[in-house]
Amino acid sequence: MTHPRRGASENQRALQEAIKDLIVRRGLAPGSLLPTESELMAELSVSRHPLREAIKALQALGIVDIRHGLGTYVGTPSFSPLEAGLTFHSHLSLHGDLRDIGDLVQIREVLETGLVRQVLAQIDDADIDTLENAVSTMEREAAQGHYSPEADWLFHKTLYQPLRNDLISDLLRVFWSVFDKVNAQLPRTEDKPEAAAAAHRAILTALRGGDPEVLAAAMADHFTDIRERISRVPRR
Template sequence: MSGHAAVDEEDELVSPQVSGARANQLALQEAIKELIVDRGLAPGTLLPTEAELMTELGVSRHPLREAIKALEAIGIVEIRHGYGTYVGSLSLSALQAGLAFRSARSMKGDLREIRNLLEVREVLEAGLVSRVLRSYPELDLERLAAAVVEMESAARSGEYAPDADWRFHETLYQSLGNTLVLDLLRVFWTVFNDLDGELPRGEGTPEVTARWHRDIYEALRARDEHALRAAMDEHFRGIRERVAGSVDP
């Protein structure tokens, strides 16, 4: 047997430090996450080398690489070939991909998954109404108005303006200073936008969609919480009808 083969065989052996559940991939992934948390490693920070991790975690090369790949898939780490492994930016791309798949599959069935996702989005946005009003001084009303005008202009040609639609929702919640809220809303909005062409139109024509956003904007500008909640509810009622394929009773 060559020396190279001996090294490979040795690499596949689990260190005596590892036993039982610790040798399990899930446990190893948890150990890497704990290392990141315990050391306070921020996104973009270089992780210890592979050799250092093997020694510290008491594992061989193969299970370590499998664990790193699994953590990369969910954004916890980022592999930069030729440079090393870094703490990931923790984006919600994996969540978005999973929700998109579930929603696409739901389109072939009873739309239950899509309705569930819409409910979560509605609860989140409706629950932020009071906070948005409290952050009124930080709101970019001009950007909101511009998005509405762009949607109305496109609607006059019978077209929907998805970029303006997202810009409206993004601007609405940017004043909260909560990037997780924006990231979650972007995921929800993107999943629905990708399915837009497959959902029944209902009354959600471009003109009606633009009007929903105009009503939200006008209520917000007037700082009228009751009107804002009513406009937000009307917006989601329209989407609910499209998902249901019929008018709510």
């Protein structure tokens, strides 16, 4: 016998899938207006309450966008739910075994060491001047004992612009932003600002040098200080 709550949950998931299928079948693009609530109720053979619950669930996932007084629209791609979830679990990780933070750093390292090779193939489109300015800012700030997260992100954002892949840029921004939120709570190495600036200078130098192996190695070395700081957090 199916438990009532389990049955209701399964019905909700089925309804959410039906709404997503309707969007795909009709070829509705991000920003397109969905049918009215009455039309959806009729087409999906569902009552108002479960339909609204399904719409709210899809809104939380960024699949639809409810604009009060205007209607419900197909949502635009967003990593906000992912960023919120990763940030929460990373903060929890600081008080646990650090697995989530370590996993986050590992994913970003694997992603970036692979992507820089592709950037090298598009080197003519690289904004070397902006990369140089970002590194120079980090070096000036480091000389005064300060770390510049704005210059750090500007460097990474600019580095991958030649790929012309907004999805990569958005995903890296999420990983970078989540780590930046817990960064201040990790133990500091004595040369933290200097080490960060030097790591970015090495990446830029390798990019100018044009050797893909040297460039990938420089990017991997960039994460050495981060791994060292994570290793210093007392395990609970």
